[in-house]
Amino acid sequence: MKDYINPDFKHMVHGGDYNPDQWLDYPEVLSEDMRLMKLSHCNEMTLGIFAWSALEPEEGKFNFEWMDKVMDDIHKAGGKVVLATPSGAKPAWMAQKYVETLRVNDRGERYWYGERHNHCYTSPIYREKVKLINQKLAERYKDHPALIGWHLSNEYGGECYCDLCKEAFRGWLKKKYGSIKNLNGQWWNAFWSHTFNGFDQINPPSPLGENHVHGLKLDWKRFVSEQTADFVKHEYDSVKSITPNIPVTANLMGFYQGLNYRDIVKVIDYVSWDNYPNWVNTDHDINVAQYSAMCHDLMRSLNCRPFYLMESTPSHVNWKPYNKLKRPKVHMLSSLQAVAHGSDSVQYFQWRKSRGSFEKFHGAVVDHVGNEHTRVFKDVTAVGERLEKLDEVVGTVVRPKVALMYDWDNQWAIDMAGGFQLNDKKISQTNCQYYNAFWSKGVDIDIIGADSHDFNDYKVIFAPMRYMVSDALGEKLKSFVKNGGTLVCTYMTGMVNENDLCHLGGWPGAGLREVFGIWNEEIDTLNPGESNTVKLKDGTVVKAVDYCELIHSEGAEVLAEYDSDFYKGMPAYTVNRYGEGKAYYIAFRDDGSFTKQMINDILDEVGVSSEFDGALKKGVTAHSRTDGENTYVFLENYTPDDFETETGILWTEVDTGKTLTGKFTLSGYGTLILKK
Amino acid sequence: MKDYINPDFKHMVHGGDYNPDQWLDYPEVLSEDMRLMKLSHCNEMTLGIFAWSALEPEEGKFNFEWMDKVMDDIHKAGGKVVLATPSGAKPAWMAQKYVETLRVNDRGERYWYGERHNHCYTSPIYREKVKLINQKLAERYKDHPALIGWHLSNEYGGECYCDLCKEAFRGWLKKKYGSIKNLNGQWWNAFWSHTFNGFDQINPPSPLGENHVHGLKLDWKRFVSEQTADFVKHEYDSVKSITPNIPVTANLMGFYQGLNYRDIVKVIDYVSWDNYPNWVNTDHDINVAQYSAMCHDLMRSLNCRPFYLMESTPSHVNWKPYNKLKRPKVHMLSSLQAVAHGSDSVQYFQWRKSRGSFEKFHGAVVDHVGNEHTRVFKDVTAVGERLEKLDEVVGTVVRPKVALMYDWDNQWAIDMAGGFQLNDKKISQTNCQYYNAFWSKGVDIDIIGADSHDFNDYKVIFAPMRYMVSDALGEKLKSFVKNGGTLVCTYMTGMVNENDLCHLGGWPGAGLREVFGIWNEEIDTLNPGESNTVKLKDGTVVKAVDYCELIHSEGAEVLAEYDSDFYKGMPAYTVNRYGEGKAYYIAFRDDGSFTKQMINDILDEVGVSSEFDGALKKGVTAHSRTDGENTYVFLENYTPDDFETETGILWTEVDTGKTLTGKFTLSGYGTLILKK
């Protein structure tokens, strides 16, 4: 059983952002683009991003002729179109006439016209103008044979502090808390005499106002996220009502901290995202690959469906401190990584380099030289040729038995917390540390949210630094373990509720003290460079850094103890049998080796392993997709060296149709796609 | 003869900030607090800080019932109360209705409601509202048996640039200078054509306006300090007029650069301050101890009376980059250090951790777990038990014969000076370098101001980096030396007058050229990493860094000369007999070893030594208090190792009443309190 993004197009999508609106004065360029598209084995163009001033050059005066021609030309050349709404950047005339469409910053300053993504999502006028242009587009192209998808706006994000947004925020708060008394209690407003008499006294956080009331700060971020989702829904409805069968996406940005993408995924049909890993052609590339893989998994797990890699660069970008060329073979490897993790596309920003302005030196399929005789064009062509052989992979899904828990609001709350290592509690690095252990074993995982996923789909859940645990989540975890699940948590678990209000009565709170069978008395924060040691039952000694909790067992089995400092002998790692399941507690942060071993042991215990049966080595991993019947394994080698391994299974190589078993070699920077 | 802060309470105060107003919805917590207070050997609660919105939830609608109960409960539990005025944070309704109560920043932007300490000290409305609530409090509790002191607001500080403050500044200038011509002359306004025609043309320094007229910048800082003191006086009067016998304090912050605390001390009855040393349990702790000791001495010397340690943490804080747990024994040592330097209290911020908002992870006596079974609670209890044995120390004073001169305006002027090492002239480090030499010898010192202290109380005055010397100070120093005092100054002495106007005719100015018998021609500023050498008379060679002045002897005896660079052979260290006294001049900055030896030699010469006759070692010091008859010596060990020393005096251990003489051991991180 397959899950197609668009059942009318059962091929891997290969293409990218195309901005003919920049080249309307260069007709020879536009026709050359069609020739080159075919040459490069691209089958798609993402059209219309930032094209508003070309589509509506003056208020109410629309110009679709150029787009008609481009759509037709693409179709004639055998291509498809993902059509963007143009709301990512408004025309100058709109800013000039409707000042309220411009954002206001957190000091109350209205922005001037400029840049992009600089409009108030609350503004009724902006919403009206967006709806109008979106509907014009939908009406015009709803029956165009090239149209296979919608792309809403571009990389939604940012915040606005205008009076309209403030008022919307107050309404949101009122809806959430009901009474101001309830809000005062949850935000702990008696602190610093902040008790509000009414919602009208509340403003968003600001460098000129409040910055230390965490409840306010958290709610503001939640409001921004939900208000953005509301705007996305507004855009979605405007096109969906006209083209009900065309799937709609918005391009996301991995772990971007400005939005909770679980709000956004609720209001779109499928996920797509923009991935710009910092390949640098050194040992460090393994970390880059792991981080990129984790992002793909996060994006896919948003709705556990196939997604699009909506943007990637065929070469370098132009906004990193150092913009190095992509080395030979890396583009293929990077592109297939997305597919391995569930992408049904490889798309680029951008098709052709702009002639001017900020992104003119951003990598693209077609360079300023304007022809097919470049290294980059050939790399892209090779990817196109390979993707054409992967039709059967399209629509397959990823179904792991292991989950890593990650929620945006948990990270927000940890990041803003006073105390500990004040400026960076390193939740991101900790997530990586956990993720890398799975990646190195070639074990597929989902990255799940507290509210958004059914825990019973998984055998084991890892929830590092789960600082924020609502009573509801506490119950859900308790019941997961009780019913036989394995739960792994760490230092900083269950300290606060969903409004960052401390759990009283001993940590971990929200009922988890009972689940883990421990009490966490204090958290020692080490200075940089300092460390402690932890001795495991088998005598192994591992290093503890950053955080060491002083916990007491209240029934849990102690698996390791601190080996030095004044809390020597106190438990550092415990397991508690609870109902049918087990709850592991890791009281310290380690430098990575303990985490890896601990994860290996636990996965062995619960019986989860890689879909690939052979040995892997550092830098080589395996990820799988399935249609419920066939399993497709992607063997990926992020090292320059060939790697010999052995399998006991009889595989079919998907590209070539050849069978494979026993000893075989995976070439340096190579990817094998095997079917079981 | 003793000097009691409150003659009706002759015990060490042990307690801290208590915010029942945060827990009004949790009556079980409030009653548990009383049980725990007794258990912890606390005898005091500081009540009402930031409680305004609980006391006056709506304008003119007051609610004292909760406080009545808390006051009574504390009294019933045997405790005392230091009652705070709530002006440190205003309620939201006030900001909403009276916008003028909100501060304006140095760009002219009015702050939004939020944070704390965010109100204009000039605003008549704010002053009126503060007076009203303060008087209500005073009237209600003036006869309450628990009341032992007033605590005005909280950690006064900050600046406001609103029109009211600007106008007040102009009035202050007019009063100081009389005529605009006089101001123009002292600020040297002809420079860059800044001559003012009237006071109405003057604005405070601003990133949008003036930043390079030092006279203006200095006067603004002085104005802010005096205007704050004026507000403190306003608060003081409002309670003092009703409770004339209750001593009033404001909690200060050591070397905080936002105020000249000598302005504040004039308008309060006794000093208290908040101390948060960064104990990290390494060798570095000795420096922490020295710095903390210097701050205690600065605070005590403000009026040379006993003081309160109004805030300290029983564990960690939550606002440092790394918030490590206090190690065992350190809390006792740190608490007794305050007493050794003249404190009659050990108080905490805070009694119980807030459940929410910014300070929820700040150390407190009672943790979120809410009981007495924590390490921290036991540490606090131990301190309480020990303090109960120190009744006889209460009210004793410190009377050193050595003074270090420090004035806020001298530091301000040096810090803002153009030239030299532009961004950090290191006056703080230089003060530490000097202080540490006294600390290591166990010699008590006062830290005195140019105007505020009688120099004749001291045998020797050290005034490093005394850049600013008014004619009046010049005369005072001259007369001090003439009458037999010993004065020690350094590079950068006597360069400017009190308005940062250079002394003409050769440095050191204001008459000091004659006192020191030298002329300072030039100051060579070395680059980081560079050094010169200085050869002393006995052939010792020491290192010179940062600053080397090219001075000429005009009668002074040369004690050392530069040993390299183009000024080799010029004097680097001189002494001049002047009248009955001596004036030493050190023309260079050294890396610390010279300073230590020089101070040792001079103290020997003037016959000043420690009150403890035995040997000390690195990290061990002695400080004393006296009632005029008995001398109490605190022997403090800031190292983890036991230390054996020997005394020829017969002492009594104050805690135990046992006698002590000959060889004895001071335990690692231990403190002995001995009576002579």
Added chain:
Amino acid sequence: MKDYINPDFKHMVHGGDYNPDQWLDYPEVLSEDMRLMKLSHCNEMTLGIFAWSALEPEEGKFNFEWMDKVMDDIHKAGGKVVLATPSGAKPAWMAQKYVETLRVNDRGERYWYGERHNHCYTSPIYREKVKLINQKLAERYKDHPALIGWHLSNEYGGECYCDLCKEAFRGWLKKKYGSIKNLNGQWWNAFWSHTFNGFDQINPPSPLGENHVHGLKLDWKRFVSEQTADFVKHEYDSVKSITPNIPVTANLMGFYQGLNYRDIVKVIDYVSWDNYPNWVNTDHDINVAQYSAMCHDLMRSLNCRPFYLMESTPSHVNWKPYNKLKRPKVHMLSSLQAVAHGSDSVQYFQWRKSRGSFEKFHGAVVDHVGNEHTRVFKDVTAVGERLEKLDEVVGTVVRPKVALMYDWDNQWAIDMAGGFQLNDKKISQTNCQYYNAFWSKGVDIDIIGADSHDFNDYKVIFAPMRYMVSDALGEKLKSFVKNGGTLVCTYMTGMVNENDLCHLGGWPGAGLREVFGIWNEEIDTLNPGESNTVKLKDGTVVKAVDYCELIHSEGAEVLAEYDSDFYKGMPAYTVNRYGEGKAYYIAFRDDGSFTKQMINDILDEVGVSSEFDGALKKGVTAHSRTDGENTYVFLENYTPDDFETETGILWTEVDTGKTLTGKFTLSGYGTLILKK
């Protein structure tokens, strides 16, 4: 044939900024100044900078009496005056009454009165007030015998974003582009939907608005520069119309990036500039000397005439991070360096240290002690004595055969470009790398602009990082090479046109692909610490860092190839014969050794060498001036050690009149001035 700045004063000018307006209350100081001026062998005072509030203390009320007396006194003492217009700092009354004269920053905030250089150059009122005071000055002193020159304002610079300036900017754009469509095309405004409908929609770049449209940013910088020049012209006209024979200058600041000085030089008579090299008395001083030399050459080459060193410090400054004393001999060496590069003056900021405000610790001829008995005063006197012997050098010029191409807008465009090493493309360091090679050989060079100079005056032109090449420049370079010139370019050549719009069809663009005979496909940007190697034809291997272009020869001879990485074997250094000339292309950045050797080889090939025939060593250089008949060579030694060399020419030492030939010694930090 000589080129005198003022034919009525054929002597080296020795003097500096004099601010008697700061000392009007100190008449004894003013008379002492005249005595000291003569003692110090100064013959000039620069008068009136920032004196506006002394000259016009109230609006329309003028006071010239004090200046009359100072002018007369200087004249009586045998001195001359360069008279400044006072527009560098306006009086407080003007800011108070005419708010529009205050600048507005890039967030739209109006500055408060304060600092200096804080006025809108567009403001009609400011222009009117400036014209009035300038004309009053000119009328009053036009016939004064001391007057030898005008000094307009002080160090023009800065930007204003007020409505008047915005309007002027729009007008400037309209004039430049004619139509909004044309502007949209050149700025590539279709990008991010920025197409403008009219000029009234355009604002300057701002942190609140646009920051990524390079065409806008470049044009704004050009507008600021031209608008400033327009203001300079306004000042120029106001005095020139009254004193047509008095030469007019404005003091410039070397490579200051706020203005294109080629705009300014068009509207003044002669160049002067302010030079504050960071002499630190270490090996690093050689780099300081080279950078200072390059700045002198840039300033002189603006119009290829003699110039004034309008400001320098006789000792230290007060605004560097570390303000070290100038070592013995360094002041003489530094002063004569200016003369060697074409200066007809050595002038100081400032004559006497201010008593107060920001610059009171800035080095000056007369210190706060107020007499002649200081080391600095004696150093100044020695320079004065030596300059008196150099009358015959006055008016001589520098006429190199080598040019380095440098344009402000090329640097602006590179600095703001997205991509590559994003935050610092190091064009300044690259210029230094090139310049140092010439300096080390003692070869004179000019630093020329694309539009401002005739290329045919030079045999060889080096144009490193010539990113911006308009079609006109492309033609001019093509024709230079075709006619026999030698052109040397590097990586990043000819990427964009004058509006930062990419050249299409393969780089280097604007016709240079043909001239160099290569195609540049890609630019690899290396990470810091990474390097590649390049092998030259003779087998030498050099290091490539930062940038390695992947170029293809299209006819050029390959002189070196990459020796590693995936582009091993591709050309790295090429030469192409084109017409009668040669065009060298260097595809990589090297660490300096290759550049030095390459320049040596090319200079040898075109037959350009030093005017001094003897050997030089590291830190010793030679520069020359000529009157067309005699050549004056300055041999300068920036090392502490004596240096023996040998010459085959018979020279005359200009100071002493002695002849010199064969072996001779140049003393450490010494300068010999030889006539051929």
